[in-house]
Amino acid sequence: MIAWIEENGLRIGTFPALDALAPALSVWFTTRGGGVSRPPFDSLNLGSHVGDSRTDVLENRRRLKKTLGIGANRVARGGQVHGTEIAFVKRGGTLEGTDGFMTVSRGLALAINSADCFPLMIHSPSEMVLAAIHVGRSGAAAGIIGKTFDLLYERYRIDPDNTVAVCGPGICPRCYEVGRDAAMAFPAYARMRRVKGWHLDLPRFIRTETERAGLKPANFFDSGLCTACESDLFSYRRDGDRTGRNWTLAMMIRR
Numbered sequence: 001m002i003a004w005i006e007e008n009g010l011r012i013g014t015f016p017a018l019d020a021l022a023p024a025l026s027v028w029f030t031t032r033g034g035g036v037s038r039p040p041f042d043s044l045n046l047g048s049h050v051g052d053s054r055t056d057v058l059e060n061r062r063r064l065k066k067t068l069g070i071g072a073n074r075v076a077r078g079g080q081v082h083g084t085e086i087a088f089v090k091r092g093g094t095l096e097g098t099d100g101f102m103t104v105s106r107g108l109a110l111a112i113n114s115a116d117c118f119p120l121m122i123h124s125p126s127e128m129v130l131a132a133i134h135v136g137r138s139g140a141a142a143g144i145i146g147k148t149f150d151l152l153y154e155r156y157r158i159d160p161d162n163t164v165a166v167c168g169p170g171i172c173p174r175c176y177e178v179g180r181d182a183a184m185a186f187p188a189y190a191r192m193r194r195v196k197g198w199h200l201d202l203p204r205f206i207r208t209e210t211e212r213a214g215l216k217p218a219n220f221f222d223s224g225l226c227t228a229c230e231s232d233l234f235s236y237r238r239d240g241d242r243t244g245r246n247w248t249l250a251m252m253i254r255r
């Protein structure tokens with residue numbers, strides 16, 4: 001289900017099955033190779049608030065945009081805070097305190113920065129609107145997925161029958177051990193695996209929330225990759241405080 005672009009030393013995941021349903025949509029997710037950052041940020045770290053050299057991060061972003069053919073100022077992203085704030089954007093840049101973006105602009109990439117949290121992209125091919133949200137445990141519990149669909153229905157009148165959702169890499173339930181309080185925020189998705197450990201199935205929660213919002217199960221695309229299981233992805237849980245960030249990007253291409 002994943003195809004890989006290997007170019008300029010970068011290895012970028014894509015979703016070829018999207019083409020039939022959403023021909024204008026491209027979704028890409030990065031892996032660690034092909035950048036210039038030194039350990040522990042080696043090497044394609046795209047996060048600028050993790051302690052890495054700013055020059056290296058900017059060079060990594062430049063390489064990524066060049067490889068994907070995205071213009072220099074054509075990436076919109078957020079200073080993500082695990083909240084539910086969603087911004088409508090027409091141009092590139094960083095919006096502080098924002099975990100979600102919507103756009104109708106073609107050729108504008110929406111990027112979600114993550115290292116275990118899930119990036120979720122939602123696109124209506126008939127209304128030509130795109131949303132990108134950062135879904136961690138807090139944002140998920142606070143309802144960012146339902147809020148995004150509500151906005152898409154109200155503001156853009158999207159048709160749930162043709163809307164697609166794409167979920168990038170994030171932490172799998174086996175790797176995601178949480179405390180009891182966190183588990184109890186998602187009672188249907190938490191499981192006690194060992195004597196003390198609660199494990200949370202965030203990917204299943206995300207899939208179910210999209211279906212609750214009206215998405216057809218066949219229109220949900222999942223990378224199936226875990227950031228902590230795959231050594232080729234940055235993982236906060238696996239590597240601790242000092243690690244890099246992956247990007248998942250979505251863009252409606254120009255005709």
Ligand SMILES: [Zn+2]
Pocket residue numbers: 171172173174175226227228229230
């Ligand atoms: Zn895992």
